[in-house]
Amino acid sequence: MKRTVLYDTHLSLGAKFAPFAGWEMPIQYPAGPIEEHRLVRRSVGLFDTCHMGRIRMQGPGAFQLLDKLLTARLKDLPVGFSRYSLILREDGGVLDDLFVYRLGEEDWFIVVNASNVEKDLAWFQKWASEEGSVQVEDLSSRLGMIALQGPRAIELLSRIAQAENPSLIENVSRPNIGPVRARAFGSEDLFSAQSREDGQDGKAAQGSWTPPERFGWCWVWIGRDGGGRERNSVNPGLEGGDKGRQPREGMRESTGTGRPAREGPREGAKATPGVRCLVGRTGYTGEDGVEIFPPWEDTPAVWNTILAGAKEEGIEAGPAGLAARDSLRFEPGFALYGHELSEDVTPVEASLLWACDLEKSFVGRDAVEKRKTEGPKEKLATFVMEERAVPRAGYPVADETGRTVGRVVTGLYAPTVDAFAGNAFILTDLAGIGKTIYIVVRGALKKARVVKRPLYKPAYRT
Template identity: 30%
Template sequence: MSATELLTTPLNALHIELGARMVPFAGYSMPVQYKSGLMAEHLHTRTQAGLFDVSHMGQLQLIGPDAAAALESLMPVDVIDLPVGRQRYGLLLNDEGGVIDDLMFFNQGNDTLFLIVNGACKVGDIAHIQARIGGRCQVMTMPTQGLLALQGPQAVTALSRLVPGVEKLVFMSGGSFDWNGAALFITRSGYTGEDGFEISVPGDRAEALARALLAQPEVAPIGLGARNSLRLEAGLCLYGNDIDTRTTPPEAALNWAIQKVRRTGGARAGGFPGADLVLAQIDDPASLTRKRVGLVALERVPVREHTELHSLDGQKVGQVTSGLLGPSVDKPIALGYLPPQLAAVGTRVNAMVRGKAVPMEVAPTPFLPPRYYRG
């Protein structure tokens, strides 16, 4: 795709003004880093507050009295019992139990659910949702909305100056706010392992809000490069790398996202696409042929995605799906897939980097303790 064919977000001119290096991402021209560089941006987010443009993500609402039950029919998660004002992580599955996309959904009340889906998947997601449940609820896309993420331990300090009241939110809660006449929808959540917020803002007000946030002394602009290193330290999956349509939730170690009411007994157990396979894998973990794990290299050699993983006797046993030198943990970390018998914490394997065996050890995730604000 040529530069002229790429879509742009409402902050495109601001990124260029700030000296961002722009790259194609999910069909958009997006900032991968600014002048200070990935390392500085990563560490700034961990210590102060970083502002991310995530307007390429898809935003939509499902509206109607049957919206929650309809969405629950597409995912192995509890949608119906999600309280008003709360958010939850969800997984759209195909009929083979593979992950079409991972997403966040929020109960706004008044029979309305607000969804944020991945940018590269949004067209397909919306078509899938419309085809499967469009007759049961209104599927309203929000293509003119911008989306900003403010992440880091000083995010609440900076945002509450502009939008008083956000400090009362706790992790995975949210609400409607006003900023200079602009209607904002803000959740206390994010993709970095830090405290922070995601802010849905009308596209024509996104640049003004971004400039107001960047005027706060704690806030710096952060690109996709640091967004990736931050989420990997937090042990969070990247769709298309760590999970995809060929990956089931149990293989991806995402059983925690499947609430008990959808797993065992009762009228709401199962009933989602691929339920028979997914529930069988949960009931019998030995039936899995692979499992997502965290890995730490025992030498200071970054191990990138697609790197083969070999057993200590030289057999290919898996592959790295995400990997880099973690700026905060200061060691090479990765996510990847291994057979269940090699997935226990402490197990040693070798990553084959340019023909050289780099020893790695299965490690618990997240690699860095999360700092979400739970009140």
């Protein structure tokens, strides 16, 4: 069982662990998943998402290849932004859903599900080998990943983040990432953002870091008022640096992680304002927030800086586990691979045609078009229990006669709407809003009603 670089941190916070996609992950903390869920809805929650896959695809022809493999429209995606997409088999079955970030014209960063990293890598490499000029690299063991989510997440990050300052990284090689839209970063070029200017109280001056638009990304330094460790922080894999670096003297192994953690500054290193991270304004909770990608060994420092910063600034924040993440993603209608999505499901059944640009050619397009024209036999529907019962994934769905008409793929308590609810694939004629269905719970038929999705729509989307 693998462990993330934050494993020791979770232990110190009293987390309970469970296996997930081959990883030993924190399921909940002492506050419990319901309180963690509510914390994210009202303020800020922090998630360890290091188990997810991080892949870079670059080189001449990278755009053309990705445009063929991904269902989303990529030709109008500017450098500095990201987009949700699917990858499909030739028969239209969903191999995975993912987020793709455009680092440059021919430079892409892809975040995939933990359970599909090896499968996705093999799929990308298979097609890239035919192109010859496209490089596919797994960065999962070199980059960490933290999700900072909630209505006050951007406010919190703004208190502890500094905009990129080229003078701090003048000796670091950088990729040619090209221009980005000025309104996203407040500057013509990603690396020309102004550094922070301290106010009289020693805190960051207002406007020192402008967060990107929704689905945008940028580079930031995360630290407290210049109090970061003295080191030349390079984000490995996303720009130049020693790709094959090994632990040096003065470095120790963090218990249970197998990853090096620095004990102190390097001799002769420059003072920096913290850890340099790629930050994307994305998430999986239905709230505003960001996903943060620091160097793997610096991830605990970033995590601790965020929690310490929240305490200093009087912003309610805390860690949240996978149980809360599941209920948080369910309420706004986000799919979870292995539940709402699988290789046996096409975007038509999963109600994800909006993520498919049918005006372009991509792997699986013809199969999707055919299924759309013919109409699916079953569709994904969201339901709310009308009788007291807890629905679980795998439970059968029946009509009033007891005839099996589908199966539950997600079932849980949804704290925001205070109801037991779930998603199920059911026969299309029973999937209409307001239809009555029955969940078979330990042999008994329990009444439920099909409702409009999503159950929760956050303020930033209105």
